[in-house]
Amino acid sequence: MNFDLLISDLNPTARQGSDALLVLLQDGYKPDSVAKEELSALVAQALKAGDIQTQAGKWLALYKPSPARASRVLLAGIGTGTPRQVRQAVTAALGALRSGTPAVKKLTVCFAAAPQAGSLRAAMMAVADASYVYTTTKSKADARSLTRVTLAVPQSVAKDSVQTEFQRAAATVAGIELAKEWANRPANHATPTHLGAAAQALAKLPRISCQVLGPKEVAKLKMGAFMAVAQGSEQPLRFIVLNYKGAAPSQAPTVLVGKGITFDTGGISIKPAGEMDEMKFDMGGAASVLGTFRALAELQPAINVVGLIPSCENMPDGRAIKPGDVVTSMSGQTIEILNTDAEGRLILCDALSYAERFKPAAVVDMATLTGACVIALGAVRSGLFSTSDDLAQRLLAAGEAAQDLAWRMPLDDDYAEGLKSNFADVANIAGRAAGAVTAAKFLQRFTEKFPWAHLDIAGTAWKGGAAKGATGRPVGLLLEFLLGHPAQALGKARRAAAVKR
Ligand code: BES
Ligand code: MN
Numbered sequence: 001m002n003f004d005l006l007i008s009d010l011n012p013t014a015r016q017g018s019d020a021l022l023v024l025l026q027d028g029y030k031p032d033s034v035a036k037e038e039l040s041a042l043v044a045q046a047l048k049a050g051d052i053q054t055q056a057g058k059w060l061a062l063y064k065p066s067p068a069r070a071s072r073v074l075l076a077g078i079g080t081g082t083p084r085q086v087r088q089a090v091t092a093a094l095g096a097l098r099s100g101t102p103a104v105k106k107l108t109v110c111f112a113a114a115p116q117a118g119s120l121r122a123a124m125m126a127v128a129d130a131s132y133v134y135t136t137t138k139s140k141a142d143a144r145s146l147t148r149v150t151l152a153v154p155q156s157v158a159k160d161s162v163q164t165e166f167q168r169a170a171a172t173v174a175g176i177e178l179a180k181e182w183a184n185r186p187a188n189h190a191t192p193t194h195l196g197a198a199a200q201a202l203a204k205l206p207r208i209s210c211q212v213l214g215p216k217e218v219a220k221l222k223m224g225a226f227m228a229v230a231q232g233s234e235q236p237l238r239f240i241v242l243n244y245k246g247a248a249p250s251q252a253p254t255v256l257v258g259k260g261i262t263f264d265t266g267g268i269s270i271k272p273a274g275e276m277d278e279m280k281f282d283m284g285g286a287a288s289v290l291g292t293f294r295a296l297a298e299l300q301p302a303i304n305v306v307g308l309i310p311s312c313e314n315m316p317d318g319r320a321i322k323p324g325d326v327v328t329s330m331s332g333q334t335i336e337i338l339n340t341d342a343e344g345r346l347i348l349c350d351a352l353s354y355a356e357r358f359k360p361a362a363v364v365d366m367a368t369l370t371g372a373c374v375i376a377l378g379a380v381r382s383g384l385f386s387t388s389d390d391l392a393q394r395l396l397a398a399g400e401a402a403q404d405l406a407w408r409m410p411l412d413d414d415y416a417e418g419l420k421s422n423f424a425d426v427a428n429i430a431g432r433a434a435g436a437v438t439a440a441k442f443l444q445r446f447t448e449k450f451p452w453a454h455l456d457i458a459g460t461a462w463k464g465g466a467a468k469g470a471t472g473r474p475v476g477l478l479l480e481f482l483l484g485h486p487a488q489a490l491g492k493a494r495r496a497a498a499v500k501r
């Protein structure tokens with residue numbers, strides 16, 4: 001998806017050529033009704049007559065109105081213009097445009113009045129989401145028709161902040177789309193080896209390096225829990241280490257850890273057949289790490305970030321782990337595997353131990369970890385668990401700003417009671433109650449050396465049903481969190497310039 005930013009008022013924007021023009025109208029917007037032969041005069045008439053209202057969700061379609069150089073013009077209300085309203089309005093409008101033929105290739109989205117902070121991004125994300133199509137494993141897929149999108153904002157905007165928001169949003173969309181692509185690929189087209197190659201490909205981008213470890217190296221590291229999950233699969237495991245170096249080596253990195261189970265059958269504790277295909281998405285956390293690095297390469301912020309992806313399949317096999325098996329994790333803690341379907345925590349615990357070597361400022365893991373989290377929070381908010389209130393607050397705020405929501409969940413020690421084992425230091429499951437919390441309590445045992453947060457994205461990383469597919473979450477949240485306040489995120493030279501102004 002190609003985005004352009006145009007700082008131009010409605011009428012000159014309307015005179016630019018494109019297949020379709022979407023005009024976003026905010027409450028209280030006063031169009032220039034004097035300028036005859038201009039789109040603003042038409043908008044003024046329509047508003048006056050009540051044929052279009054600025055309420056979010058209302059829209060009016062026009063065909064080749066003479067002042068505009070687009071065959072299809074859609075006027076859409078965005079209410080008070082919050083990011084959420086803009087997202088809803090743009091999604092609805094794109095649905096309306098999509099049903100028409102010929103397909104729209106070049107779209108202009110025009111904010112008639114200066115957008116609120118976050119609303120430009122919301123519009124870009126909504127356009128990208130509504131026009132995304134997965135094609136990789138279809139023989140005759142229609143590729144995405146919409147390829148050029150111009151975002152037009154009026155001259156009255158604060159140009160610097162709009163430009164920053166635009167750049168970030170364009171990079172975020174690229175990151176989300178990479179995450180969607182990998183998460184959507186079927187497990188036979190997205191093996192641990194494929195994910196390793198995808199990470200290596202990212203290392204061609206500026207400031208990124210990558211190391212992919214195989215079974216031998218992982219054995220040397222004594223990642224006994226990770227290896228235990230992988231041992232039932234014909235596909236060799238991969239441990240991916242990505243590095244983004246945007247600041248001095250003395251600056252402690254943020255470490256992102258993504259669960260990379262490329263297919264989760266449940267292992268010997270096998271899952272029921274219904275919807276088991278969706279377990280190809282069990283590497284959604286890993287995909288979000290890849291997507292985040294893709295965006296970092298584009299934005300070049302002055303920060304250090306490490307990405308860790310333990311990746312393997314969880315399969316039943318003659319060599320597979322059995323319920324009751326005890327394994328030794330990299331940390332030295334022994335684990336009784338009471339249920340082989342609780343595999344995510346087993347691969348993550350060793351990745352968390354590995355993270356210690358970076359002396360991280362913070363570690364955030366993303367995992368499609370528990371069905372219990374889907375029951376608790378559904379598809380709206382990811383479950384957030386953290387041993388640091390500060391880190392939790394920053395992640396929650398980033399989620400709000402990016403419209404990629406999370407909700408904090410508890411980590412009281414009483415929840416760890418059920419993880420006690422008669423045969424090892426800890427069991428990998430507790431009872432059914434509070435399953436998302438007990439999973440997090442298991443992980444917490446491996447995070448003593450750094451501030452840590454865990455995002456359970458089992459409900460948010462993909463959609464089921466007719467619209468089955470990956471969402472690219474939580475790439476938006478992670479980027480907002482990593483980039484922080486705009487001035488903080490600019491590269492050194494640009495920050496100096498920003499300070500001068
Ligand atoms: N990958 C699943 C979690 C999952 C389930 C995500 C359904 C999305 C939808 C995970 O590995 C798993 O199987 N978890 C078990 C844990 C249980 C055995 C304690 C679960 O949630 O059922
Ligand atoms: Mn499982």
Ligand code: ZN
Pocket residue numbers: 261264282341343344368369
């Ligand atoms: Zn799983």
